[in-house]
Amino acid sequence: MDESTRLLADLVAIPSVNPMGRPVSGPEYFEGRIGAYLEDWFQQAGISTVRQAVAPGRSNILVRYEAPGSSAPTILLDVHQDTVPVDGMTIPPFEPRVEAGRLYGRGSCDVKAGMAAMLLAFRRLCYERPKGSASVILACTVDEEYTHLGSDKLAETQKGIDLAVVAEPTKLDVVPWHKGSVRWKVRTKGVACHSSTPERGANAIYRMAKVVDALEAHAEELSRSVPHPKLGPPSLSVGRIDGGRSVNVVPDWCEIEIDRRLLPGETWEEAVERARACVASQVVDPSVVEFEPPWGRMPALETPLGPWLEPLTKAVEAATGRAPALVGVPYGTDAGPLGQVGIPAIVFGPGDIAQAHTRDEWIELDQVALAVEAYYRIALALG
Template sequence: MIDAIALLKELISIPSVNPMGQPVIPEIHLEHRVTDFLESEVRDLGVEYRRIEVLPGRDNLLAWYRAPQSDFTVLLDAHQDTVPVETMVIPPFEPRLAEGKLYGRGSCDVKSGVASMFAAFARLVAEKPKHSCNVLMAFTVDEEYTHRGSSALAGMDHGCGLGIVAEPTRMNLIVSHKGAVRWKIHAGGRACHSSTPHLGDNAIYRMARVLEALAEFACSLAGAPADEMLGAPSLSVGRITGGQSVNIVPDDCSIEIDRRLIPGETVEGAIDQVRQFLKQRLSPGDFDKIRFGEPWVRMPALRSEISRSFWDKLQKGLAGPEGHVPEIGGVPYGTDAGPLAQAGLPCVVFGPGDIAQAHTEDEWIEAVQVTDAADRYFRLLADWHR
């Protein structure tokens, strides 16, 4: 049987940092080293698998467990990438177990999920339980930035009837989360010497007017119809750049916008709403000189429609020791379940660890949760048809 803790330690020691749009540092960035490791583990199990390139050096790895008799397939999804490590105060790739906590980048988000799902998968392969369902185990790439791995998986004809996505949910069942769209707005102008500003057209001043309108729009969103689990949608401007030098009237300025979506909203709809609002609020001269960039994050919100029969199975199968029954709820952060559910697959998010420790400077997970999660995934899938 695979020891999920030992596996997690190995995974932490193999860097698979998501470059998040920054220049690639070959030693630590991209998922291919972890994919190589997982591929050799999967090959050792002797199951059918596929390694599919999503981006250069970034492959989804898919492996299939065929149950003795089942016509139903559950997708297990866990991402291979981690967030960057620059701000960490512990060695990111040296797993350390102390007082029941396992430290290292990815220990919580979400190499713990990779390890516990893989341990359950390997046990199914070894034991072939009579009442088990089929399982497609998917290790995806680029969850932390643009969800390209899960989007590629969502576009495949995978034949699954339910998806379980690993994220640190403290073993609760998450059926709903916000989505996000991020894009730039550029304001143009005309440059000239700063001693004769009347001859130019200041792009930073123009952007100031855009920002004033956006602040008003963000306020109005807070009062927009809210989702019962997730609250209201939101908009935030997080970055601004512009101008070349203090003695030049600037001819360009750009901002980066983060818009959080609630179920029912679409990426295109949210961007168009901003465009229409600015069109109303700005003068035609200003509106004509702004330009919307292509969004680089377009993650749909999650609201999974889960049938009653699945609920009973999930709550019973994923119940823990001492009678812990997973609670059903929503979370503010996005997951791979967004793109998968948008493509029509009912999805829940369930995994070991607490999101409070994800992405932190001393990321850790309570080690006992990793083996507990492996047991729960196994029991759910082993008893699927019981």
């Protein structure tokens, strides 16, 4: 194995599963172990770290490279520590395997390949201290996969950033635009009774069926709305449903969970209110429907193309042999909270989002090696 492959294998072998709100426990959950590994890795390289507390037992890990000279611009490199859960995987999730130029394992694509590339590029900057480079802050954040607490904290505390580069699998293309999201639950109330006499109760699942019909109509309406030129139209999906206590009891509750994808310029408050109004207009008794406060909010990203664009794309082309495309993507990233506070942010990294979160997640190792060089050259070009 070359160095980038060895480092990626080490990272994949350390579980850092985000439980995604589930009441679970164990050493494979949260980012404590990967955070400790990162601190040790930087210490061995002679690089001082800062642990930024985000939540109990969860910390962003930050390091800084000061470029020679006091007038250099500052780039923020951001990569998240957590992965999605491993349910349904058909390969051992934490036993990295190299085969036919690919490395398999949970997080290999999303986003420990980007992490390995950023670590090696950052260490090279510290060792070589090239003239004319930018200063660089590398932030390894927590909780990107669920409620992005880490990037929210980062956005609150980092000042004077000229450009943020966020690692996600983009096939080494440059992403200045992505959708945002808001996620929340809706409950319907009913009256429980014995199922042999359903007329004595009120079925919360039947009531929810009308809510779902209304939301399906709203989703269809959204799909026909004016599209963003790079991102298409907004969308809504009902992704989970639960309800009732037993098959022989008329259910007195039902719950669904909604994922609404936002375009730049849309607010999560407006999106929720539009859905609420649609439901209220089509449900006979809106008082039996309860919209819970959103548990997840990710801002959309729309970074104005500025003077950074030409040197960045030329740096990527020099590293990869290919001029990167400028593309929009439908998923959210840590770049959303950074862009919301006025930090110009783009998303760029090795791998294909089609391999992220999959049952046999993998990454093309050639892309990892190219990303190391690309991140290094970006720091040089933007100095």
